Every structure is written in C-alpha cells, then in structure tokens.
Amino acid sequence: MQSPDLSQTYFELFGLKPIFAIDLDQLKVEQRRLQASYHPDRHVNESDRNKRLSVQVASWINQAYETLQDPVKRSRYLLEISGADFPDDSTTTSDTGFLMEQIELREAVEACRQDPDGLASSELIEARLWQREQELVSEFIARFEASDLDAAIGVSRKMQFIQRIQHQLAEIQFELEEA
C-alpha cells in the first residue's frame, strides 16, 4: 500500500484551497474517493504491516474530514496551519460585549425549559443563533483574508461559543419534543 503524503495539509489532501469557504460537496466526494482506496476493507488480504498502515491512514483521512467538515474546527485548523499562535481553551475572551451576549443567550436558552411555549421560543433563539453564526463566518473570512490572524482567532473562539449554545439548544428542543 502506498501511503498518501502525511505531511500535506488536510486541504491539500482533499484537493481544496486553504480557505474557509470550501466546497462541502467536493469534500464529501473526495473523502469517499480516498476511503475507497485506503479503508482497511480494501486491504484485508494484505500483510499485517499494510493492514496496520491502512487503519492509520484511514483514521487520518477521517480526522481530516471531520476537521474540515465542522466550521469551528475548520477555522481553528486554518489558523494553525497559517502559523497562528492559538491560546489555550482556558484563556478567557476580553470582549466584554460578547461575554454579556453569551450570558444573555444562555439564560434565554435555559428559560425555554420552563416556558409553556418553549418550542416556539426556542425556534426564535435558533434563528438568532444562526444569524450570529453567519455574521461571525463573514467576519472570520474578512479577518483571515486580511491576514489579521489575532483578530481571526478571536472570531473563531466566538464561533465556538455560538456552536456550544446551538448544541445546548438542540438538546433542550429534543427534551421539549419528548415531553
């Protein structure tokens, strides 16, 4: 088995330009094409070395796909390969306006649980979160293209906050539908 070049970036692996706005359909097609040659199912009759290698390569391809497929992970990865110095997760944001917004959004999401019309309220928040996500994505692209990596890091972190709240909201919506 010929291993792909493991030193290339995830973007190179899938034949994509290293930008945020990638073609997700192409990503999917390429992922499938790569797994069709490297997945362990394609190497069951080979030497143990090749079998092990195919597990590792297929894992790497899956990791690459998962990273590029998720907007937050993609933004972080893009910054990492551009040489940005990413602070730890524990570093807090200094943007107090955004912090206030976070607290307010979180409270609104939690309030849906007690709200007799929780589902309807949750859909309003959902739309607002989606709106915020789009704004942040545009801002990220602009900062990144302007090579303002420090600012882009800040935006990427905000995108992560929004994504967390989106997950939290989805869970509450699920609970509300169950009840």
Place this chain on the structure above:
Amino acid sequence: MALLQISEPGQSAAPHQHRASAGIDLGTTNSLVATVRSGEAVCLADEEGRNLLPSVVHFASSGILVGHQAAVLQSSDPLNSIASIKRLMGRGQEDVSQLDDVMPYEFVTRADSSVPRIHTRGGDFSAVEISAEILKLLAQRARQSINSELDGVVITVPAYFDDAQRQATRDAATLAGLNLFRLLNEPTAAAVAYGLDQSADGVIAVYDLGGGTFDISLLRLNKGVFEVLATGGDSSLGGDDMDHALGEWIIAEAGFSDVDTGLARRILLAARAAKEELTSAESTRITIDDRQHQWSATISRECFDELVQNLVAKTVTACRRALRDAGVNKSGIDEVVMVGGSTRVPLVQSMVAGYFERKPMCDLDPDKVVALGAAIQADILAGNNPDSGMLLLDVLPLSLGIETMGGLSEKIISRNTAIPVARAQEFTTFKDGQTAMSIHVVQGERELVSDCRSLARFELRGFPPMTAGAARIRVTYQVDADGLMSVTAEELTSGVAADIVVKPSYGLTDSEIESMLRASMDHAREDIELRMHKEQQVEARRVIEAIDAAMAQDGAALLTADESADIEKHRDSLESALETAAAEELKRLIRALEEASEFYVARRMDNSVKQALAGKQIDEVDV
C-alpha cells in the same frame, strides 16, 4: 510469450484466483452461514437440507454436540445444553446475575479471570468458547460445501453491541480458528442483502423480529456510508411469545386443567405449527392427542391475530421510540426491511406497513437475510469482486471516554464518529520519578463513570523517571474498522514507548485466549473421536437397515430358522448398543454382524444370478 505479472508486495498477484469466504449470522436462537457462489449469495444447508442451526451447545462427558442434536437434549438435560449464549457475550458476573430467569445455568467465577463461566458436565466454559463451537460447526459446513479452506469470514453483531461484546465475538472467531475479515452490524447486513447500499441516500428502518428478541435499527445511508442513527427493541420479545399466547388460548379452549411439562411442550409445538400454517392459510386445525387428552379445533387467522395483537403493538411502540431517538419523522423513512422468521406473520407485516405507511421489503427469506448480507460483504472483502464499489463505512456505536477526577467520564471519541479513528491526548506526571500511570476507559453517553460501561484499564509502564510535570506522555486511542479500541503511549521528550498491560473489564485477556487455543488443540483430538463415534453410529444404522430389508425380501426363502435367529441375534445386539457403546465397540459389533451374515449375502448373490439366468440359453450368457 511469457506473461509476467508484476505487483506491489502484498497486493494480489493473481486476480482470477477465487478466495473462499463466508458470512456468518451468529444468532441468539439460530445461526446460519452463507457464501457467494457464481455471483449470488446463498445460505448453506446441512446434510439434511436445514439452513438454520440452533444456537445450542451440549456438553457431555464424552464430547460436545452443537445444533439440532444439542437442541433435542435441551429439555431432558437443560444444565448441560447451553442456549442463547449470545446474551452473555462480553458480559460480567453482575450482568449474569440479572439474567437468572432466562439463564438457568450454573455459573462459576475464577479469581484469575473477570469472565464468568458456565459449569457443565464437560467442564467450565466461557461464552466465547461456547460461541466458538457454533462457529466451528458453521465453518465446517462452509468448508465442505465450498470444498476449500476459508480465507476469511464476516460475522454479524447487533448494532448496539459495545466494545466488550464485539471483542468477545472476535475472540470466538479466533478460538474457532477463523480469519475474521470484519464484524458487520446485523441491520447493515440486511440492507446490503437487499442491495440498498447501491440505492439513493436516505434513511432505512430495519425491523428484526426473531424467536426471542426484537430489534429496530434506523440507518442513514449517505454516499455508501451506513450510519446507525438509533437502535431500540426488546431483548425478551419474539415469536416464542406468540406461541405462548396461542398455547394459553388452546389450554383455555380445551379446558385442560392438568398441564404438565410434557403436555405443555406438545401444546407449544402445536401452537407453533398452527402459527406457521396461518402465515399462508386463512384457518387451520389444531389437534392435541395423547393418552389423557384429546382435543381438536379450528382457529382462524383473525382469532390468532387478536391473540398476538398486543405483542406486535409493543414492537410498533419501540419503533416509535427509535424514530424519536433518531430525530427522524415517519415520512423521512425511505425503506423498511424485514428480518427474522417472525416477520412472516401477516399481522406483523400489516401493522409494520400501517405504521411506516409503506410496504416493507420482504422478498428475501427473513431468516437468511442477515447471513446473505454478511456473505456479500465477505466476498467483496476477499477481493472476488474487484469491480464492486461497495464500501461500508461505519461509525462508533457508543462514545469512548476516560475516567477523570471525581468519577466523571471525559469523552475522547464521541458516538457516531466515522471509524477507523485515532485520538491522541497528552498527560504529564504529577509525582517526581513517576514511571507508570493507569487509564480507565469506559463506553457510554453518560457523565458519570458509574453510569457508563467499564471497558478496560490500561497500565502504562516504563516511562523514564523525571521531575513532576516534566514528562509529556502522549496516549493514542485507536479504534479500528470493527469498532475495537487499542491504546499506545509514548513519553515525547525521551521517545520511550510505554509497556501496556490491558485489563479488560469483561473480556478475556490475551493469555486466556492463548491458553484456550492450546486447549482447543487438545480438544481437537476428542472432537475427532466424537466424529468417529457418530460415523460408526451412522454405519451401524445403515448395516441394520440393509439386513432388515434383505430379510424381509428373501430371508424366509434363503435361511433356515437357526441361521435366521443367529443373524437376528447379532443384529439386535448391535441395535441395542447403538446409543450407548463407544466407537470401537460399535465397530466390533458391526464387523460381527457382517461376518455372521456373510454366507447369507453370498447366497443372495448366487440366487440373484440364478434368477437373472433363469430361462436363458447358455449361449446367450456372455461368460
């Protein structure tokens, strides 16, 4: 001109060489084996034409019986005839105690092993060893049918099987001496059997109602990737419950008040026969006839439907729950696939069709569909079908986490992540000179470790001693394409790899598997003896039948009363020894009967020659 074929090392040099493979459905009640022959998946039957092998293993002091012969002994010798062993795969002592009412066996635990064993007359056996016996027999059937050694097999497992249960299945394959290509999810296998991997993307519901279990799985097919969205069901609901419902009706209708085990058995058999009859007939007659009880009545399909209505309704409720778990609407289901013998019941088909508002797929034999799908996958993995683009990409069924401070589970790889997958984590030491650390891996979605299922404890040893916090230990968790996890670790500043000792919470350790493999080689001799014994029994029956047929035809004409009595005497002593005598003794008795009847055989031959010649002129005979 000489043709030279050059290929990469390890790659197939002979593309036309067919590789023998098989798919095995290792079921709770029954197991099957299938293979692809001339491009078509077929189930393989035993000598008597039966496809289903009861998943029952009987342990006698003289050896092991598997399948039909073991199933027959279940009622007379339940503690040595092990059924439903699949329920114990990858299970620990505390799980076993919860299964008390379904599993009447005597369990023993050993201090040196976390795996419970069942005590039988033939010894103590783990679920892995018992399953391996079933696999051995199915593999043997495949070898005989294909007339070749097997290059590899695919074995199916329920989609909800966790790492320990999958590992146990894999260990059973190892113990049975099989090269396991891949473990395949049962619902995925069913979808493959119907060729759904080639259809448009969408959501597929697989409704699997077997003898004693019900499973509903929702799969999403996305560009050839099958993702399990949700699974649900009832591990104690199946066709047997329908037999019970009808049996109770029979007892009430007939007014039987003195139902002992014997009568109950007869009633259940009659109920099962009637249930099967009613899959095609509108009504059928049930007759109970023994010394004390005579009763007969006609039952219509409507009446039967009424009796099992509640049971089928339970399965529909489980479907509803699974849809909710998957976050899928009924209208979002693109196909419904029927699996399991009990889906032949018309009410099941109509209620499932009614709920999903579409006609379920049931063209393939629902008993065989999982094995057929496994055979197709095995054939592709063997490389016999290089043009097939089929690639089943699977996801991790349950999240993997490690225990952190306070008994919390920190997710390392979350469920539904495409596999194979690897994740690395960095740790440091918290004590000066620390050279070892321990990682507890759990599987499950809950926050608390105690609510998840313990998978294994990994002891990492042999790090170079450093001051606290100076070591950088990278631990890599690798999940392979079967969903099984392994761990490697390295201290990054020195490049020293750790020695890893795995202590599986519910599985067999590598050394246990090794010693079982060694023991099974010893058993192989006993197995050969058992097979010889069976062969002698078959031979004895054949000789007795031949003698009986001859005596009936011309015994009176060709033998004196004394001669006849002598042959009868030898015949009878062989017959009475048939079930009890050892192989050698049977062989001796067969020879004795053959010797005693030698003159008779010669006389018959002379006689038939005389008859053939009778009335013919000498010159007509070509000497």
